[in-house]
Ligand code: HEM
């Protein structure tokens with residue numbers, strides 16, 4: 023019985039990210055749907071960030087006499103956060119490779135834990151940044167500009183928090199069920215989210231921090 | 237209020253009860269408004285009690301839980317979406333009648349307070365868009381689209397349940413706001429700064445915010461679900477250009493939902509930050525900029541109107557073809573026109589605020605872009621007319637709606653072109669002319685589309701036809717009522733009457749207002765006819781039984797299975813060789829055949845996720861509205877735990893044995909064989925049991 027896919031061809035080479043062990047046509051199809059669905063969700067999420075970026079740009083002038091980027095941002099800290107996130111993308115990439123090419127659960131778990139640690143480190147530095155901004159009077163209620171900043175950057179942070187929780191949940195699933203198909207697609211989808219958040223952060227770093235300090 | 241009670245109840249106090257202010261203020265006006273509000277609240281409470289008593293009395297709680305609320309079946313979820321839409325439609329029409337009554341006697345006053353009138357147009361607009369139109373079209377697509385593409389379910393059945401739960405939660409929140417008042421007075425658009433905390437500190441705007449947010453999240457998920465389903469789950473051989481037109485419009489609508497809902501999420505989210513965390517995104521002071529809200533809202537708002545109108549376009553395409561006994565004229569052109577409309581819809585949002593300060597050049601550009609949409613739409617109208625041309629037209633109930641649509645919709649389109657001219661818009665914007673224009677699109681377009689779809693596909697879903705006599709009465713009442721209620725508003729708009737006015741001081745308005753009021757009563761009669769139609773149809777269900785499944789000599793796949801369909805839709809996934817796949821089968825004499833072999837079928841298992849997320853979503857929204865923080869945090873945690881726990885589950889499917897599939901299918905085939913095929917002239921009689929004389933044997937074609 024065909025599973026309903028028009029182009030249901032045999033073999034497991036249709037989708038480079040998906041050949042997760044022995045091929046099984048029907049199962050592959052539902053997995054492919056999950057990953058595709060997640061991509062679509064990412065597109066919707068990207069619009070969200072895009073609009074917040076645009077709004078931020080229109081609010082640049084709205085400091086209302088309050089502190090602006092030059093008074094509030096520290097390039098060093100923002101740079102550290104950027105580096106942490108970039109490295110975490112690499113470590114997640116290593117996890118994906120371990121998942122795809124080796125039946126080696128230990129290696130996978132180690133890379134995922136390293137990624138998790140980097141994600142948490144990023145959040146730590148981000149919160150520290152916000153704290154020092156608050157100390158300098160950079161609170162969202164101060165001005166339209168700061169409101170725009172705090173509607174954009176923490177939303178990214180919230181996404182990272184969510185991704186970390188998801189990662190822990192996946193590790194838990196792996197402990198209970200082993201490395202089965204749902205865990206594998208879970209990791210695939212989390213990888214998409216993780217790299218996506220990296221890209222969004224690069225936007226934030228360039229536009230908000232570098233742009234603000236230039 | 238003591239600290240302890242405010243910790244539990246937040247800012248919810250006795251004064252939220254709709255009769256509270258009446259007890260302090262004994263003026264006639266206050267008492268009249270209090271009585272109306274209390275009556276509405278009483279109806280909500282009584283309605284819920286009646287539903288609970290009825291289900292208990294019938295002993296159907298278990299049935300309701302296991303066969304409906306936790307069912308992942310796209311057909312049942314679709315029907316539940318439509319039930320929500322119909323309940324909310326009734327409420328919003330009653331509110332509209334109250335507004336029309338107020339304005340009919342509104343010379344120098346009337347009987348409603350400005351506050352109450354403001355709540356009425358806000359809830360009416362919000363409900364009609366987010367809790368009538370969206371659930372209705374989501375329900376119809378949910379039901380029909382998988383059947384049309386030969387799929388057994390949507391790609392993500394549990395996510396579909398969650399969408400339903402979120403929409404139900406939003407609708408419930410607007411119902412709760414009748415009992416624990418007030419709702420917002422900021423209109424369905426909720427423009428700041430009026431909706432900012434400094435001007436509107438009460439709970440009303442927050443009700444509106446969270447109701448809309450729940451609906452937006454639901455629609456985003458729905459859009460993803462529909463798009464992925466259409467891309468990934470089509471039956472073998474159903475290439476994109478063999479998809480039925482309704483499925484095409486469903487696809488374009490889904491794409492619009494994916495890209496069109498986020499701007500609203502951003503707009504309402506930022507407004508919520510302003511209201512709850514003292515942000516200054518849209519405030520009048522400290523660098524806020526309310527124009528950002530207006531842009532974001534309409535970056536959603538205009539795609540939204542095409543989310544609302546594309547599915548009806550698809551529905552009418554099916555109906556014109558079916559009841560003209562012809563293949564649709566210009567299939568490819570219709571597809572291309574649909575895509576053009578979907579893309580253009582993102583380029584015109586500025587026409588909603590021509591008067592808000594941008595330069596004439598920008599206005600001109602957006603005016604022209606707006607008029608461009610008239611071209612693909614016009615193409616569609618011609619295609620529909622050419623489909624009817626030289627067809628053997630049967631004036632069935634769906635067809636009456638369709639013809640009403642085509643004439644009235646063109647008229648509304650013309651007034652749209654008028655409004656798209658910025659210099660004209662300066663004269664009539666914010667007047668009743670605009671109200672007349674968009675109702676002219678939404679009632680003949682969206683609502684007639686939904687009602688004709690209901691008449692068309694109801695026999696598929698429930699196995700019996702809707703009674704036609706009351707169906708015609710409803711349809712004609714809708715058409716006449718619409719014209720009476722809204723054509724006068726064009727005149728009033730040109731005479732200068734602003735929208736959202738509780739009262740006026742111009743005696744010339746009165747005759748037009750009274751005419752519009754009569755129209756609203758005719759519309760109320762139309763609603764009544766719909767209810768009677770449903771009642772009569774259920775009463776006569778045995779006589780009008782169409783188990784064989786094809787009462788209208790249908791063309792697309794869904795008509796080739798039993799009515800109602802088995803939960804797995806297709807015992808064997810069909811292979812597709814052309815558009816109008818089922819008609820092709822019938823032409824070749826290959827309809828209603830047994831497959832060579834049957835296989836086990838794997839279907840999604842029941843899940844309580846939709847119910848859980850619906851309840852926690854409602855609890856969070858309610859807690860946020862009344863500042864009950866414990867409720868917000870608690871419900872949030874439950875949501876998180878539920879989602880994570882769901883990830884640990886592994887038995888998400890169940891299997892239906894091949895022998896059972898075979899038994900069901902062969903029983904149906906036997907019944908089809910026993911059903912007497914009828915000619916199209918007998919379509920509306922009790923001899924129609926769902927099997928047409930095949931075209932090949934000389935039936936109308
Ligand atoms: C069934 C018959 C209907 C009647 C009699 C009716 C009547 C009205 C009236 C009197 C108003 C207020 C006009 C004003 O501002 O002065 C209104 C507003 C509105 N209606 Fe309807 N309506 C009907 C159906 C619909 C439908 C089907 C929809 C959408 C699907 C709809 C959407 C709206 C919206 C969005 C507003 C604007 C609310 C606002 O100002 O914020 N209406 N309607």
Ligand SMILES: [Cu+2]
Pocket residue numbers: 537538541584585587588
């Ligand atoms: Cu528009």
